Amino acid sequence: MKKKVIATLLAVSMMGSLLAGCGISTGSENSSSDAKTETTDESTDDSAEAEKTTDESEDITKLTDESMKDREEINLWFWGAEPYAQEAMKSILVDKYNASQDKYQLVVEFRPTVDSDMTTALAANQGPDVVYGSGPSFVMPLVQAEKLEPLDTYAEQYGWKDKILEPYYESGTVDGKLYSLTNGVSTMGVFYNKKVLEDNGWAVPTTMEELESVMDQAMAKGLYGSVTGNKGWQPVNENYGSLFLTHIAGPETMYKVLTGEESWVNDDVKAAITKSKEWWDKGYLAGEDYVNLNFSDSLQLLADEKSPFFIGPSIAFQWAASYFTDDKAENIAFIPFPSTEKVPDTTYTLGAACTLSINANVSKEHKDEAAKIIDMMMNAEFMQEMTAAWPGYWGTPLKDLSTVDTSKMSYLSQQFVQVVQNVSDAVNKGNFGYYDNVFFPAATQQRIVNIDEVWFDTTSVDDYVQSIQTEFESEFEQGLVPPIPKPAAIS
């Protein structure tokens, strides 16, 4: 009997462990237990009977509305955003679309493995009506495989070309036809802790030399030079590859390289890769902790004043809200990457939060609805509402952001809108570089992700650059390189 009791207790503790495991927050991943909690909350305060269901085996959360089960579903797959972000999407996009007509309901599925899921589903002529992509370069093979619908008719109908920043609009075209729209601006820059800089008497850096000097001093004091890391998402490496290519190799050289006018094997590109290696060796990228930190961890360290800087993408604003709270709330600020000898003007590496396209294998009616939903996301009002609820992700690349009212937004949301407006101004002046997930074809992008081969001395800079050239040459010949907008230095 005693043995049975102990065995039962152990079994109960095992179940407890399982549930506790489900509750671990990973920053960017959804957890089933969180989703269940939210379902309960919704049922108490939302009469629309909206439901979240979670497929525990695959960690997919599905936003559906039971009261609309007679309606046809328009499907959108998205990455596994955090529960608060899912809630924002539900109230600002899903509910509004569902209320706008009575024939369809928008069903959003949050999938942690959305990229591979999407590729596999589209290969089998399946998949959602609205196609999520992690960047224009992700879209290129889908276009070649005729899985995506050309959007030119809809672009004309909704006036997209007139309202979207030209480099972003053009990056979604293939052979002159539009196939995807970038829904959010992302750029690489420097988050800094104002208090750490003030306490130590360090000025906000305006040049790369000043940035390096502050990092040296911080490390001498036992702080991190800067924090960042690729824990759980190895492609974080590409952020730093893109950053150094923009600011050390320079937009002019990169334009020539990406248009096939010049080889990757040139002194400017080699200097950029060498500079990234120098930073790695000096420990500027969180030192040995790089592989054990993710963006959430990094922002926590920044909030805890363990580092003056977090050098990363502007979409990281969305995780900052969890750590910069109460009296720390306004300690964080963002600046563009400081000027370098090669790139003295304020210049932004143009990145994309994600792209939206339409599945070619769905009915005409569904394509029309998908276009309507995409258009709902491509205006200033949507950006304003989403940024207020979910700062950092929905920086819609619009030419005119003057109607975005930030007066009622939180500090972080205001900061993010300011970043998007600054990027918009810089783009209009032609001061931009190229983020690999927007402008580099897939295999070339993967070589940028593998820049850690140079950092860990398993490949020399010369061999590494040559390997990029080999991949790029092949993809360039196959027409897999997206249109490359001209920077100011060229035009």
Next chain:
Amino acid sequence: MKTKKMNWNYLLIAPALLISVSIILIPGIMTILYSFTDWNGLSPKINFIGVRNFIELFQDKIFFRAILNNVIWVVMFLTIPVCVGMLAAMLLLGRKKTRSIYQVGFLIPYILAPAVNAMLWLNIMFSPISGVVAALRNLGLDLSSPLASMKTAIYACAGVDIWHYWPYLTVIYLAALRQTPADQVEAARVEGCNAWQLFRYVYLPNIMSTVSLMFIMITIGSFLAFDYIKLLTGGGPAHATEVLGTYAYSFAFSSMKVGKAAAVGLFISFFGLIASGIYTRISRKESME
């Protein structure tokens, strides 16, 4: 009458055969065919490129690094969890009243999802903010996570997987050990065997078929290693933990080279096939004896 019986047999076996052909044979053949193409996984246009994928793999040092890591994985799994599992099983064999409780306790890591185990280790052990690494640093020790070093990362990944896997072997070995005829054990004890002799000359010969089967399953499983590496390091740093599984995944879903991924997949199958062949040979030898 005999013919009618045969027809029934075919009918009864048909569903299993149909499923096997649909989900194993056809995809298997397609994988072989794709390995000779440049298919990107999406395009209807597929070019036959002969053995170019294989030539490129043989010129690729990361591919050989991946094979080496798989071999390291095999060696570690054939030694550490086997020894620990066998030792635990032998110890539990003598604990007739409490062994079921121990088994339940030991099995907790095995029944947790790999994603949960990986997160536990990343956050509780390796994290420089909240993990054991952080705690030791606070005590003044100058150390970093083993995942950060090219020399130790593969062993750290294997260590986490072994932590989750050894209880499974304990349960298997214990079940086999309990089948040993009691009279043989009694006789050995009467003859004055010590614990080691009892294990070596009585228990081990009796469970040899289970041990050899698990050796083969471990070998095959080690060449299929993917989940813990993907979750802990993604194959990094700088391919230090790349195995054939993660390398194939990277080709298929990051570089959009499904043809090359299929070629890597064939090597995974090839090593598994060798292990299966050895097992068949051993089994046949045992049955002949």
